[in-house]
Amino acid sequence: MKMPPALPRLIALLILVAVPLVEHNAYWLHVFSLALIAAILALGMQLLLGMAGLLSLGQGAFYGIGAYVAGALAANYGVPFLLTLLAGGLAAAAASLLLVPIVRLKGTSLAVATLGFSIIVHLVILNEEWLTGGSLGLMDIPKPTLFGVSVADDDVFYWVCLVILVLVFVAMDRISKSRFGRALSAICQDEEAARASGIRLAWSKSKCFLVAAFTAGVAGGLFAYHSRYLSPSDFTFNESIEIMIMAVIGGLGSLSGAVVGAFVVVLMPEVLRSSGELRMILFGLAVILLMAAGNLGIVGLASLAAAKLFGLFSSARAWVSKPREAN
Amino acid sequence: MLRINNLSVSYGPVAALRGIDLTVEAGETVALVGSNGAGKSTTLKAISGLVPPSGGTIEFLGETLNGLKPEAIVERGIVHVPEGRRIFPRLSVEQNLEVGAYSARAAMRRRRIREEVYALFPRLRERRQQMGGSLSGGEQQMLAFGRAMMAQPTLLLLDEPSLGLAPIIVEEVIRAIAHFRAEGVTILLVEQNAELALTLSARGYVLETGQVVLTDESQTLITHPKVWASYLGEKELEDT
Amino acid sequence: ALADTVKIGVFGPMTGDAAAMGQSEKEAVDLAVKEKNAAGGLLGKQIEIIYADDAGKPEEAVNSAKRLISKDEVLMMIGSISSPASLAASQVARQMEVPQIVVAGTAQKITTAGNKWVFRSPVPDTKLVADLVDFIHEKFPNYKKFAFLYVNDDFGRGGFEAFKKAGAKYGYEIVAEERYARGDLDFTAQLNRIKASGADAMIEWSRYTEGALVAKQFAQIGLTLPRFASDGVATPKFIELGGNAVDGVMFTTHFSPATVADIPAAKSFIDKYKAAYGRTPDAYAAEAYDAITIAMLGIEKAGKADRAAVRDALAKVEFGSTRGAFKFDEKGDPLLVTHVVKIDAGKETNARNIPVQN
Amino acid sequence: MAALLETRGVSRRFGGLLAVDSVDLDVTEGEVHGLIGPNGAGKTTMLNLLSGHLPVSTGTILFAGADITRLPSERRAAAGIRRTFQNLKLFREMTALENVMVGLHASTRAEIFHALLRTRFQKREEADIAEKARAALAFVGLTALADQPAGSLPYGHQRLLEIARAFVAEPRLLLLDEPAAGLNASESRHLVDFIFRIRSAGTTIILIEHHMDVVMPTCDRITVLNYGKLLARGTPKEIRADGAVIGAYLGKGAVAAAAAVRKAEAAHAAH
Amino acid sequence: MIYDQFLQTLLGGLAIGCIYSLIALGISMIVRATDILHFAQGEVMMVGAMTGFSSGVWAGNAPLLALIGGTFGGGLMAVAVELGVYRPLRARRVPLINVVIATIGVSIVLQNVARLVWGSEPLAYPALFETRGLVISGFTVSPQLATIVVLSVLIMAALAVFFRYSRAGIAMQAAAQDPDAARLMGISVERATVNTFAVSGMMAGAAGVLLGSLFFASFNMGFITGIKAFVAAVLGGLGSVPGAMVGGLLFGVIETFSAMFISTSYKDAVGMVVLILILLVAPMGLFGRAGRQV
Ligand SMILES: Nc1ncnc2c1ncn2[C@@H]1O[C@H](COP(=O)(O)OP(=O)(O)OP(=O)(O)O)[C@@H](O)[C@H]1O
Ligand SMILES: Nc1ncnc2c1ncn2[C@@H]1O[C@H](COP(=O)(O)OP(=O)(O)OP(=O)(O)O)[C@@H](O)[C@H]1O
Numbered sequence A: 001m002k003m004p005p006a007l008p009r010l011i012a013l014l015i016l017v018a019v020p021l022v023e024h025n026a027y028w029l030h031v032f033s034l035a036l037i038a039a040i041l042a043l044g045m046q047l048l049l050g051m052a053g054l055l056s057l058g059q060g061a062f063y064g065i066g067a068y069v070a071g072a073l074a075a076n077y078g079v080p081f082l083l084t085l086l087a088g089g090l091a092a093a094a095a096s097l098l099l100v101p102i103v104r105l106k107g108t109s110l111a112v113a114t115l116g117f118s119i120i121v122h123l124v125i126l127n128e129e130w131l132t133g134g135s136l137g138l139m140d141i142p143k144p145t146l147f148g149v150s151v152a153d154d155d156v157f158y159w160v161c162l163v164i165l166v167l168v169f170v171a172m173d174r175i176s177k178s179r180f181g182r183a184l185s186a187i188c189q190d191e192e193a194a195r196a197s198g199i200r201l202a203w204s205k206s207k208c209f210l211v212a213a214f215t216a217g218v219a220g221g222l223f224a225y226h227s228r229y230l231s232p233s234d235f236t237f238n239e240s241i242e243i244m245i246m247a248v249i250g251g252l253g254s255l256s257g258a259v260v261g262a263f264v265v266v267l268m269p270e271v272l273r274s275s276g277e278l279r280m281i282l283f284g285l286a287v288i289l290l291m292a293a294g295n296l297g298i299v300g301l302a303s304l305a306a307a308k309l310f311g312l313f314s315s316a317r318a319w320v321s322k323p324r325e326a327n
Numbered sequence B: 001m002l003r004i005n006n007l008s009v010s011y012g013p014v015a016a017l018r019g020i021d022l023t024v025e026a027g028e029t030v031a032l033v034g035s036n037g038a039g040k041s042t043t044l045k046a047i048s049g050l051v052p053p054s055g056g057t058i059e060f061l062g063e064t065l066n067g068l069k070p071e072a073i074v075e076r077g078i079v080h081v082p083e084g085r086r087i088f089p090r091l092s093v094e095q096n097l098e099v100g101a102y103s104a105r106a107a108m109r110r111r112r113i114r115e116e117v118y119a120l121f122p123r124l125r126e127r128r129q130q131m132g133g134s135l136s137g138g139e140q141q142m143l144a145f146g147r148a149m150m151a152q153p154t155l156l157l158l159d160e161p162s163l164g165l166a167p168i169i170v171e172e173v174i175r176a177i178a179h180f181r182a183e184g185v186t187i188l189l190v191e192q193n194a195e196l197a198l199t200l201s202a203r204g205y206v207l208e209t210g211q212v213v214l215t216d217e218s219q220t221l222i223t224h225p226k227v228w229a230s231y232l233g234e235k236e237l238e239d240t
Numbered sequence C: 001a002l003a004d005t006v007k008i009g010v011f012g013p014m015t016g017d018a019a020a021m022g023q024s025e026k027e028a029v030d031l032a033v034k035e036k037n038a039a040g041g042l043l044g045k046q047i048e049i050i051y052a053d054d055a056g057k058p059e060e061a062v063n064s065a066k067r068l069i070s071k072d073e074v075l076m077m078i079g080s081i082s083s084p085a086s087l088a089a090s091q092v093a094r095q096m097e098v099p100q101i102v103v104a105g106t107a108q109k110i111t112t113a114g115n116k117w118v119f120r121s122p123v124p125d126t127k128l129v130a131d132l133v134d135f136i137h138e139k140f141p142n143y144k145k146f147a148f149l150y151v152n153d154d155f156g157r158g159g160f161e162a163f164k165k166a167g168a169k170y171g172y173e174i175v176a177e178e179r180y181a182r183g184d185l186d187f188t189a190q191l192n193r194i195k196a197s198g199a200d201a202m203i204e205w206s207r208y209t210e211g212a213l214v215a216k217q218f219a220q221i222g223l224t225l226p227r228f229a230s231d232g233v234a235t236p237k238f239i240e241l242g243g244n245a246v247d248g249v250m251f252t253t254h255f256s257p258a259t260v261a262d263i264p265a266a267k268s269f270i271d272k273y274k275a276a277y278g279r280t281p282d283a284y285a286a287e288a289y290d291a292i293t294i295a296m297l298g299i300e301k302a303g304k305a306d307r308a309a310v311r312d313a314l315a316k317v318e319f320g321s322t323r324g325a326f327k328f329d330e331k332g333d334p335l336l337v338t339h340v341v342k343i344d345a346g347k348e349t350n351a352r353n354i355p356v357q358n
Numbered sequence D: 001m002a003a004l005l006e007t008r009g010v011s012r013r014f015g016g017l018l019a020v021d022s023v024d025l026d027v028t029e030g031e032v033h034g035l036i037g038p039n040g041a042g043k044t045t046m047l048n049l050l051s052g053h054l055p056v057s058t059g060t061i062l063f064a065g066a067d068i069t070r071l072p073s074e075r076r077a078a079a080g081i082r083r084t085f086q087n088l089k090l091f092r093e094m095t096a097l098e099n100v101m102v103g104l105h106a107s108t109r110a111e112i113f114h115a116l117l118r119t120r121f122q123k124r125e126e127a128d129i130a131e132k133a134r135a136a137l138a139f140v141g142l143t144a145l146a147d148q149p150a151g152s153l154p155y156g157h158q159r160l161l162e163i164a165r166a167f168v169a170e171p172r173l174l175l176l177d178e179p180a181a182g183l184n185a186s187e188s189r190h191l192v193d194f195i196f197r198i199r200s201a202g203t204t205i206i207l208i209e210h211h212m213d214v215v216m217p218t219c220d221r222i223t224v225l226n227y228g229k230l231l232a233r234g235t236p237k238e239i240r241a242d243g244a245v246i247g248a249y250l251g252k253g254a255v256a257a258a259a260a261v262r263k264a265e266a267a268h269a270a271h
Numbered sequence E: 001m002i003y004d005q006f007l008q009t010l011l012g013g014l015a016i017g018c019i020y021s022l023i024a025l026g027i028s029m030i031v032r033a034t035d036i037l038h039f040a041q042g043e044v045m046m047v048g049a050m051t052g053f054s055s056g057v058w059a060g061n062a063p064l065l066a067l068i069g070g071t072f073g074g075g076l077m078a079v080a081v082e083l084g085v086y087r088p089l090r091a092r093r094v095p096l097i098n099v100v101i102a103t104i105g106v107s108i109v110l111q112n113v114a115r116l117v118w119g120s121e122p123l124a125y126p127a128l129f130e131t132r133g134l135v136i137s138g139f140t141v142s143p144q145l146a147t148i149v150v151l152s153v154l155i156m157a158a159l160a161v162f163f164r165y166s167r168a169g170i171a172m173q174a175a176a177q178d179p180d181a182a183r184l185m186g187i188s189v190e191r192a193t194v195n196t197f198a199v200s201g202m203m204a205g206a207a208g209v210l211l212g213s214l215f216f217a218s219f220n221m222g223f224i225t226g227i228k229a230f231v232a233a234v235l236g237g238l239g240s241v242p243g244a245m246v247g248g249l250l251f252g253v254i255e256t257f258s259a260m261f262i263s264t265s266y267k268d269a270v271g272m273v274v275l276i277l278i279l280l281v282a283p284m285g286l287f288g289r290a291g292r293q294v
């Protein structure tokens, strides 16, 4: 007897939906919403790194671009919530076109070039006051409303994030099982062979960057409403590195892994917040230890364990039901 | 000299060798033939310590090699020329040879042997300062042999030395093997070209899916119907 | 909620680049609370301090504030150090209606956004700078052309904007505006341009780490301009790192052992702090010490563990702080005089005592 | 018969080395054209120039009458030039079937947008290429292994899978780089059969190989390179008799050489 | 005057560049030996600066002892993380990206442990070298900067000789290029890898002392410097020894010159733009060699 593959996902979704019904604490809801936003980021990264093998450290920059565009539109022009999210995504996607010349770089070169892009975007955010408010940050982002109804309450905003996360998840799932997804994993495994099969590398990679940037931009837009104050120091290249950790920690290439990874990376420092000076040491050690899980990631380990449990369970049931058969 | 008893090796869940027995006497050349994935390379890797056996023993001159690291096994005079030449691409020809004589037992006479290598392969002397990676396939094969000479083997493990080589280069390789034999080196030879391997050797083993299915004098094997059918076949074009 | 302790949340950078300042904050708070608890606590209960690390980042400051308020259910909060972190957290304080006393964020914005829940221990940068400008005008009437070097973040930027505004009053001209990024190590490019600018004096808005390097490189390229600096260098570490290169620097500050000699609260604070930690307190420690003192006074005055009552009580607190008689204005900023210190042969001295030059 | 592929003065330089030195090649539609020569003669380099994996230094390449010299490799693949690699290049973590499906990338159209909405068009196209891919696997006899990861297949099967991936797109020109390397005699014989079958399907083939028992029976014509230059060309029969080719490349045959060595040793021992 | 300033800027850029080079060299060597992108190299440098500080102060402000203490501190630290973290991970055959992320974990841990050990305040280094300007034929030359350049060049030259001529150096390269083949030659790849980490850590440690003496030592000095050195290594061509040297120098000089002549706000951006432009022309960096692809 085998577990239907969609079942764990469905259970996880139900649990996520139910969280605000059980946990009313504003702090935890706030942090969980942040984790949902991070999960959207991690999904975009999974497309890049897990599927296409593109080690991009530019996702933090797109996140920042999305956040600032959405935040500025909302604060200065009163553009409605969903439109600003879309605008954040589109702006990030448009900015990703700047990367087209460097998509042909590989491995470390790509990583470092995109890191450079992150650094440049951070400097622009920091220095171009007329555009971003500069080092003093962007303040007074209004509370989000949907169709005239405020969705700023911690629980409602959480659900809004969750809905968007689910949409992004389904989209990524479909992409991964499509012709485009197959082309990306072909590129990931052997570029020359992919070209020999008629796959246009620069074109496919640029599209991949574009989709990932769009996702990061949308996540940035959500973050703008979540924090309602944007500061350049939230969008340094550290952000990009953190996003990369999320994608790997849960299980490289796995979409559920990205979501779990995001929760781990966001929640762990929160859980450790009271451990004071030891906090980051414990976090660093945890990252190292989790890396020992190999490409299974947390999700892989968990499903192995679950499969074992499930196997135990079904064999136990077989054992229990035996006497009845004998009857 | 070399005695292998009931040797098994697996790569994770894949069993590559399933209990093979094999012996090689001093000074002898023994061939190992078999189809793709039969476990020929794995046998050599197990002897030189690159993969750990999951069962059985490997004895060399009365000492068991199980559990020794490759670098320790080299010290005992077992030199493995692996599949695909594996020369160091960003070291010069001379540095590659230098590395060949890295083990303590080989380090002493390395100047003299290097001259022998250059005498046997004058082409390598011409290319002394060139990076290994920029050599042509044939030159790389010569370098791989030269590197093995530097290590001064008593037992030489050769894995498909003719792979991907032009026919005329294969003849060079045969001469190099003859050179080793003249020095009294014992050779265990793996070749896809079964006819070539059996012509060069005194005895042969036929491997299939990780097991020895036949062993005999090479002269006998070469005419054995089973070997004939699987590895030799009609030689419709050999005559000119 | 009926707790058996009075919970106060204290947040700030315990890790990250600004960890040193967070440490001063924590030490000062610990000192005050230990004393108070030993004396019987507040409202008949012990004070419980709950610390949260925000690593100096706004995003984490928001998380910390939310956590302190809704998970730990603190009565009020103290923090953070940097302006962006304090500002970000103050949005939470306002939304969830919890009193907050900012320890060291000097950006004017923090208290001018109409947020009645936020107070701060230091004076805002605008006041600090205006006082410094008055000081320069009074003591060095000949200086008219200034070079301004600042760290490109909220702190340096705030100082620069304030100087532009305050200097206009005396017709000051800025002949060089130079900035650098947090964490930069090499300032020779900026200093060389300042050297060439023909300024009468240099104003520098740095924190002490960069400030010490600026001072050294200032000496190395042979600059001799008079130098005025921000409260960011108001710590003994500045002199330790800068060595004799910082001699002659005049800086504005909220607190300096050299200028508070006649304030009794300051004397006892310095002694106690030295006894407890073996070092002289810096301005951050003094600001944090005052903040926690205000908090305790406010809570006592409110007489009950009620956030709204505490807020109203805080607004009316008056006491003798380590920096003199303390009282909030209507925005929540303290009405304090600022200090100017001159470093003389590795020692802090009160610059207001130096004679007028002309 | 018309020339499907022509090169004119094609050269390729690596630093100081002229790996391919103004080679003219004419490949007729429908033939199997052998490309042989000593190691380092420039065969693989020539193949890379033809498939577009390397740009030429000078010269022009014409395919079906059109100048493709500047066309990138993926466009050449789409135009009907497919290849295999001397060192196998499979998508090792994909199944055999998926590998072959990737081979059909250039002839399919579904975009991200179709995938996101799961349009009818997308579903039909996916079903379509899966079917074609299965047919190609059946053609090379790998049906049973369709759902195995490519990396786990035995070496000989991997070679066949690579050929299936190239062949599934029904190319006009198929470039094979040492397909028999690492195969034993009986496997080589299967390969020979297979080349005949591809050819009878109407595909033109350029075959690089060091195994004369594969080259000689399958090739219609052979071009011999040496030091990047053309050394000889002709029918297998002519090539085998060509003194220059024997001297530079063929030699007297490995087995004969080995037998000679044995004989000399025996004589030495008798002394 | 302008000329003098130009020379001073150049010398300053070269000195910083030398420090980047020393760190970049270590990064490059580690990539070559293990394929690991060692994000913690900056922290190894920081540990070197700290141990250098401690041993220098312990010995009563002895510059030479500080240099030795820092060099060995860095070397030991690098060996410790290789033996304690990376080797066990590699032994579990986790994907490379996991090891790379573990290096980020290591950098987080080292930084925070150093904060506990040496405190969060920066440490003022004892003056290792003469700091007063020296006037040579009309130009002011900083002996401190000059010493750093000379010292770094000496270290790098020693490394080049070691790699080219010594048996241990050649063995380290062989082990990096093809571990299995190296084992078959009798080389202990484990030992060669540890040696690689030791040498790279020692260079980073020395760099830490030089950097500390130029500015100061603090627990967070490693991260940004490490990232810059990383960029320098890629600029020169990851895995190439001359590449790391030239990349570091180039990056240092670009940084100081763009601060001087372009914009202090965007000086880091200038370096990145140059990097991206160079990678567009030479995707493997200035001295990087692409392996044969097909
Ligand atoms: N590193 C490895 N991981 C997993 N399986 C392996 C590995 N190396 C070899 N195998 C498997 O072990 C078996 C024996 O392989 P081996 O390389 O010894 O065969 P061989 O006889 O040398 O074949 P060939 O003629 O292809 O060189 C094969 O089934 C092969 O797929
Ligand atoms: N990327 C490269 N950089 C430098 N030299 C190269 C490169 N690629 C090939 N060469 C050189 O070009 C020459 C031709 O190589 P090529 O691979 O075409 O030979 P080949 O005829 O296919 O040989 P083989 O039969 O051994 O496969 C060789 O000397 C090789 O070293």
Ligand SMILES: [Mg+2]
Pocket (backbone or CB within 6 Å): B040, B041, B042, B083
């Ligand atoms: Mg083999």
Ligand SMILES: [Mg+2]
Pocket (backbone or CB within 6 Å): D043, D044, D045, D086
């Ligand atoms: Mg070739």
